[in-house]
Structure formats: C-alpha cells, structure tokens
Amino acid sequence: MNLNNIHNVYFIGIGGIGMSALARYFYVNKKHVVGYDKTQTNITNGLIDLGIEVHFEDSIKNIDSKFLNSNNTLVVYTPAVPNTHSELNFFLSKGFYVLKRSQVLGLITENTFCLAVAGTHGKTTTTSILGHLMNECNVPVTAFLGGISENYNSNLILNGTDVSVVEADEFDRSFLTLSPDLACITSMDADHLDIYGDASELEKSFKDFSKKIKPNGKLFVKNGLPLTGITYGIEDDSDYSIHNIKIENGTYIFDVKTPKTVLENLQFNLPGRHNLSNALIALAMAVQYGCPHRQLAKALASYKGVKRRFTYHIKTQNLVFIDDYAHHPEEINAVYQAVREMYPNKKVLAIFQPHLYSRTKDFADDFAISLAQFDELLLLDIYPARELPIDGVTSEWLLNKVNNKNKRLVSKDELLLEIHKTSANVILTIGAGDIGEEVKHIKKELSIAS
Structure with a gap:
C-alpha cells in the first residue's frame, strides 16, 4: 500500500494511546481523519479539540460518504476491538484497506531510519526519552509514544520524517511488523500469557524481533538477557554503563562509560534505578545514531517524564x-x-x-x-x-x-x-x-x- 494515495483514515479505537498518536500523525499530514471509540476521555477530547471527528456509538450510520471509496481510504483498528464490531465488519465486507495499528506503524517507518524500543517494561519512558534526545539534537524525527510526554504534552513528537522512534509492542506480536535500524530490548519478563501461553513463547517472540533488524542494524540488550548485542547496564562491565551515581536534591548525577569515551556528570530528574536504566539505553541509541555528546547531556537534564509514570x-x-x-x-x-x-x-x-x-x-x-x-x-x-x-x-x-x-x-x-x-x-x-x-x-x- 502507498500511503501517499490515501486521503481518508478511519480509526476504530481512536482513543487508545498508540492509536491517537497515529491519528495525530495523519491529521498533521493533511489526511481526513475520523474515529470511533467506546469511551470519551481526555485523549478523545484532545483529538476533537484538534479538529478530528470522533464518535462513541458503534453504528455504520456514522460512516459518511467520504469513506465510501475503498481505493483511497485506510481503516486502522486495535486488537482490543471485538470481532462483532459493526463498523469494522462493514469495512471488511466492502473490501477496504483494513490494518492493525502495528501494521500501519510498519508502513510509516519502513522508509525511515527507525529506532525501536522493545521490552515488557520501560518501553514508553525509554521511547519518550529517546524521542526527546533526538528532537533536542535537531534530528528530523517523528516519535510515536505510548504515553503523554510532559515535555510536549503529546504522544507525538513531530520534527521531520527522515527518522522515526517507535515503541515495539510485544502484545499480539505487533513488533514483528517493524524492520528497525537500531533496536533495544529492555526486559523479557513473562507477561501477556493470555496471548503467548508460556514464558518460552514470549522469549521466542523477542528473538524473532531481533531478527527483524535491518542487515546493517544494531541491537542493544540489557546485560543478562539471553540475546547477543550491544549491552547496557548499571554499575557493571557492559558496553554502555552508568557509574559514580549520586543523588542531589532528587536529581541523579552520574557518569556513562561508552565503548569510546566517558560522559561525566550527567543529570537526570526521574527517580528510580529502572528509570536510570531507561535513560542509559536511550542515551546509548542516540550516541550510536551520532548525536553530539554535549547536546545529549543538556537534553537528558531537561527531560520531564511521561504522564502516569511516577x-x-x-x-x-x-x-x-x-x-x-x-x-x-x-x-x-x-x-x-x-x-x-x-x-x-x-x-x-x-x-x-x-x-x-x-x-x-x-x-x-x-x-x-x-x-x-x-x-x-x-x-x-x-x-x-x-x-x-x-x-x-x-x-x-x-x-x-x-x-x-x-x-x-x-x-x-x-x-x-x-x-x-x-x-x-x-x-x-x-x-x-x-x-x-x-x-x-x-x-x-x-x-x-x-
């Protein structure tokens, strides 16, 4: 599918955090965007304020004439929508392009330099930090976030289209639609066993994801995970590691050892060792991309966090x-x-x-x-x-x-x-x-x- 030929985008489940980021992206790119969601929330209100049409009743009468041309309309749905949904079934029966959110994300990012963040924990914060670092270093980046960034009051950072930063979501094996240039895996703890059945199947999916990286790409893995890649960790001998940690007035101050140098006296304002680890891998990926160290240090200190993350x-x-x-x-x-x-x-x-x-x-x-x-x-x-x-x-x-x-x-x-x-x-x-x-x-x- 060529997204340039798409004029209308219809979202079923538009109020989801990942879905709403895509809706904002298409709206900014001059597509006609409409969506359904079950519940009115702050997220759907924000989309309505932007100018996007949102309704809350599942009925094909809400599908207006603009969406009756199956050649130029894309329908995006979330797996959380039941297969009895009348609007979804209408589009399926009429031969429209109907794709999951993850498939659309794969289409958007396939012609960009893509940085993907995977793991059962830490995805949203790490993606938000990485998007902020790249943006502050003036990289032409679009970042799709799984939460509302405190710095941008949005789940979308839009500063160009050459580079993309995305969450690689393991739910429903969604991340297998991506082909990133740089990727990280933060954790592989058992989760979503309703989908995977057992922890070994979940682990296999992460290994499958690691094989989706482009031929000249790089994989970063938290030290200790059963995968081969560039390692990162706190106070250990990883390729990228944090040392000399101090806390002053609620702010972490620390050094980062990279394969080539040591970055000294970096500052980060989110509490918790898990957030230090998130900051480290975001920094490592930005360094690997080529962002200047001095700008990265300044950007890291200015990061404010994600809503509903501490x-x-x-x-x-x-x-x-x-x-x-x-x-x-x-x-x-x-x-x-x-x-x-x-x-x-x-x-x-x-x-x-x-x-x-x-x-x-x-x-x-x-x-x-x-x-x-x-x-x-x-x-x-x-x-x-x-x-x-x-x-x-x-x-x-x-x-x-x-x-x-x-x-x-x-x-x-x-x-x-x-x-x-x-x-x-x-x-x-x-x-x-x-x-x-x-x-x-x-x-x-x-x-x-x-």
Missing part, C-alpha cells in the same frame, strides 16, 4: 502523592524501589487496581509479594479491559495472598473516605486501568485536607 501530583514536606501506570509485579517493585530511595523514612500507602483477570491469575503470587512491601495497601476491583471474568479470580482472592496487616479491599466509591483514614506521608496510585481517572479527585481531596 508523576508527582502533590510534593510537599508533609505529603507526597504520586501516580504510576505500573501493572506488572516487576513494575510495582520498581516503583517501590524508587519511593524508598527518595523517601526512606516515610510511611507509604499504595492504592492498586489490578489490570486484566488473566494477568492477575498468572502472576497472583508475584503480585502478593510486590504489594506486601508497602506499609499500607488499598486494593480496588480488577479492571477487565478486553476480558470476561475468570471464575475465582477476584481482588478479594488476591488480597488474601498478600502478607500485609494493613490491607483493605475498597470500591472506587469508598476510596476518598479510606484515604482519609491513613497516616501515610506518601500516597501512590498504581495500575493501568481507569484508576488514572480517580487521580484528580484524590488530588483535590488531599489538597483540601492538607
């Missing part, structure tokens, strides 16, 4: 409120490490919303261990997303596994009342479901109380 909403001497997207036990461990490093003597309350029945079932014992670390735990009901309930898999079942005396099962209606009962100095909201919609209410309530 995002501060209240940060005072007596009270801290942080929101994070963590939805896997290893990600919760990383959040805990960051909180303990920054607030070693504070009492911490975690409010967690499990995401997916299948993930809760597959990793229940690991969730129990990670959640038990906090001083106090409030557990919300499981957010189902695309799934139907699994018999016996409930938040109450999970809570019974957590070895923590200060734990309670709560509904969203009870949440503010329960928060008032805590004596914690640091409050965390954690999860990938709709818990993010509660953040503004919690922030308002805590601000009034304090």
Whole structure:
C-alpha cells in the first residue's frame, strides 16, 4: 500500500494511546481523519479539540460518504476491538484497506531510519526519552509514544520524517511488523500469557524481533538477557554503563562509560534505578545514531517524564502523592524501589487496581509479594479491559495472598473516605486501568485536607 494515495483514515479505537498518536500523525499530514471509540476521555477530547471527528456509538450510520471509496481510504483498528464490531465488519465486507495499528506503524517507518524500543517494561519512558534526545539534537524525527510526554504534552513528537522512534509492542506480536535500524530490548519478563501461553513463547517472540533488524542494524540488550548485542547496564562491565551515581536534591548525577569515551556528570530528574536504566539505553541509541555528546547531556537534564509514570501530583514536606501506570509485579517493585530511595523514612500507602483477570491469575503470587512491601495497601476491583471474568479470580482472592496487616479491599466509591483514614506521608496510585481517572479527585481531596 502507498500511503501517499490515501486521503481518508478511519480509526476504530481512536482513543487508545498508540492509536491517537497515529491519528495525530495523519491529521498533521493533511489526511481526513475520523474515529470511533467506546469511551470519551481526555485523549478523545484532545483529538476533537484538534479538529478530528470522533464518535462513541458503534453504528455504520456514522460512516459518511467520504469513506465510501475503498481505493483511497485506510481503516486502522486495535486488537482490543471485538470481532462483532459493526463498523469494522462493514469495512471488511466492502473490501477496504483494513490494518492493525502495528501494521500501519510498519508502513510509516519502513522508509525511515527507525529506532525501536522493545521490552515488557520501560518501553514508553525509554521511547519518550529517546524521542526527546533526538528532537533536542535537531534530528528530523517523528516519535510515536505510548504515553503523554510532559515535555510536549503529546504522544507525538513531530520534527521531520527522515527518522522515526517507535515503541515495539510485544502484545499480539505487533513488533514483528517493524524492520528497525537500531533496536533495544529492555526486559523479557513473562507477561501477556493470555496471548503467548508460556514464558518460552514470549522469549521466542523477542528473538524473532531481533531478527527483524535491518542487515546493517544494531541491537542493544540489557546485560543478562539471553540475546547477543550491544549491552547496557548499571554499575557493571557492559558496553554502555552508568557509574559514580549520586543523588542531589532528587536529581541523579552520574557518569556513562561508552565503548569510546566517558560522559561525566550527567543529570537526570526521574527517580528510580529502572528509570536510570531507561535513560542509559536511550542515551546509548542516540550516541550510536551520532548525536553530539554535549547536546545529549543538556537534553537528558531537561527531560520531564511521561504522564502516569511516577508523576508527582502533590510534593510537599508533609505529603507526597504520586501516580504510576505500573501493572506488572516487576513494575510495582520498581516503583517501590524508587519511593524508598527518595523517601526512606516515610510511611507509604499504595492504592492498586489490578489490570486484566488473566494477568492477575498468572502472576497472583508475584503480585502478593510486590504489594506486601508497602506499609499500607488499598486494593480496588480488577479492571477487565478486553476480558470476561475468570471464575475465582477476584481482588478479594488476591488480597488474601498478600502478607500485609494493613490491607483493605475498597470500591472506587469508598476510596476518598479510606484515604482519609491513613497516616501515610506518601500516597501512590498504581495500575493501568481507569484508576488514572480517580487521580484528580484524590488530588483535590488531599489538597483540601492538607
């Protein structure tokens, strides 16, 4: 397919974070963009404000005459959309170009110099850092992000089309549609077992992804992963490694050893060793591309983060409120490490919303261990997303596994009342479901109380 011949782009599931970035991209490139989503959110409101038509009812009556020409219309859908969706089935039955988001991303990036970030954890933050570094070094780059960048207040960085920076998503094996020039793999922990069945199949998919790199391309891998490539790590003998770490006023200061030199006294403002690792691999890929070291150092220090990735909403001497997207036990461990490093003597309350029945079932014992670390735990009901309930898999079942005396099962209606009962100095909201919609209410309530 030649995207230059496409005049109309119709999105089914336009409110998804990856889908909305593509919608913005096509809109900026003068295509007529329309989309459906199940729910009105801040993301869909932002698209509407931009001038994109969005509707929230699945009905073929919403498909106007502009989209009746199958020769110049592209339909993009997310795998989260059920196969009973009437608009999707209309386009399929009429012979339109109908592609998954990942396939479209592959088409857009195939004629660019592509830098791809893969891994079960850290993709969004690493991609956001890398996009920011490339942009600040005046590289003609388009970066598709899986979150809203604090620097750009967008999930799309658009500074040219010669170079692309993308998340290589392992869900549904989507990343196998890409053919990057430079790629990294940050982690390969078991996840998405509803798709893969077991951890060995997931590992195989990452190995398959590594074979998609162009013949003269480079693969970066976190030290310790069972793959061959340029290695990176913290305080080890990797090809790229961080050393001499200090924390001053909540900022990391450190040196980076590269294969050719040492970059000294770099600054990075996101807490947590996992974020240091994300910064390191983004820096390594930018160095490999050829970005000047001095500009990279300045860009790294100016990076502000991604919304819902250890995002501060209240940060005072007596009270801290942080929101994070963590939805896997290893990600919760990383959040805990960051909180303990920054607030070693504070009492911490975690409010967690499990995401997916299948993930809760597959990793229940690991969730129990990670959640038990906090001083106090409030557990919300499981957010189902695309799934139907699994018999016996409930938040109450999970809570019974957590070895923590200060734990309670709560509904969203009870949440503010329960928060008032805590004596914690640091409050965390954690999860990938709709818990993010509660953040503004919690922030308002805590601000009034304090």
